[in-house]
Amino acid sequence: MKQSIVIADDHLLIAKAISAMIDGFRDFHVLYEVENGLKLQEKFKQPQNIPDIVLLDVSMPHMDGFETAFWLKTHHPEVAIMALSVQDDEQSLLKMIRNGAKGYLLKNVHPAELENALHTLRTKGMYFPEWAASRIVLTLSAGEHKAEQDITISAREQEFLTHACTELTYKEIAEKMFCSPRTVESYRDALFEKLKMKTRTALALYAVKTGLVKL
Structure with missing residues (x-):
């Protein structure tokens, strides 16, 4: 079934x-388009x-992407x-993530990357291109990030990280x-403390970026 x-x-x-681009993808179809968050709420x-995915512009009048994502x-x-x-910019990227975005793409993205991003979002629970992942890890570390060799991650914490990179709930x-x-x-809180991070998204991006988890 198409998403x-x-x-x-x-x-x-x-x-x-x-x-039109998305309707050409095999596994996705567009229900409708709206001009802003208020129209979406209606x-x-x-x-x-109610769709599986919302592609959300950051800058919109009346109710922008930040407010809409939080809603x-x-x-x-x-x-x-x-x-x-x-x-x-990092500020927009991080604010969208804090407000609930599980992916972030620039509008000049190639159609093939957009299709791949949508697939990854649905199967893995998130998608961030290399430039975004790098900025998130660096910014959230805020100069406090320890050298990788100084961080000891237990086998169970590693297992948790693997699951954290999916869309599973904590209960699951x-x-x-x-x-x-x-x-x-x-396990989550211990990793937050060790890696100086505050969100599951940051943990997952760190795990992928450092090779601890292979998607």
């Missing part, structure tokens, strides 16, 4: 071009209008958010690891 996508972008020509009042994270956490932007990870959710949280 459904909604595009939120105030530039109609861009939204239509992206829509559409979501009807269950049939989606709060009210529809089951919907995956992929940010689309002309901005590649606990079931996979045959332990309690509280124990899983202890």
